[in-house]
Amino acid sequence: MEFNKIIAVTGKPGLYQVVSQSKNAIIVEALADKKRLAINTTQNVSLLENIAIYTYEEEVPLLKVFKIIADKTAGKEALSHKENGKKLETFFTEILPDYDEERVYTSNIKKVIQWFNILIKAGLDFSKIEATATEKIEEEVESENK
Template structure:
């Protein structure tokens, strides 16, 4: 499974892997039960690799957060996303000490931990994933200066 193909779909629980896409739909497979379903292109879909967490310095890509969680938990599941908000925030603070607690809500932390646990259960090895080179960001900054 490739991290770059893992998505979240608004209104649907869990995570999905993109299998194929056509002009009007995306074929996805649930990571929980491996059922395939067609998602209309008008539905709100988020690629996990495009999500970042606010910190006081910069936005940290979700993959970096997952890698830090993977290292901290030694490749095992993290705390349950159903724990108390204080326990979740405490765990998240250990993983990403400089996250912006005014812009990152408990519900966000809960979702990140839930996603991490789903990916670990399905066998995602974050240590083996190479982080994308940040070439696109510098190209975007230069095009904005024109």
């Protein structure tokens, strides 16, 4: 399973892996039950690798957030996304202390934790995922500036 092929589809629960593409649809497989379906090109689809979380200084890629959660939970599932808002916010503050509380809502935190747990159940090992080329360049620039 490749992280850069994992998508979220607006209006559909869970996460999906892109299997194939046709002219007017994307064939995806649900990570939870492995059922395949066609997603019409008119539906809103988000690649997880293109999603970032707002902090007060920058936008942190979702993969980086997932890796921090994986380190904290030792590669196991995090707390349930159904916990109360205060517990979720406290957990997220431990993960990303400088997240922008005005732009990152509790519903966003729930979604991140839910997605993380789905990916862990599906067997994704965050320690083995390489950063994308742009993330590698950004990291090199940051280390040069220090």
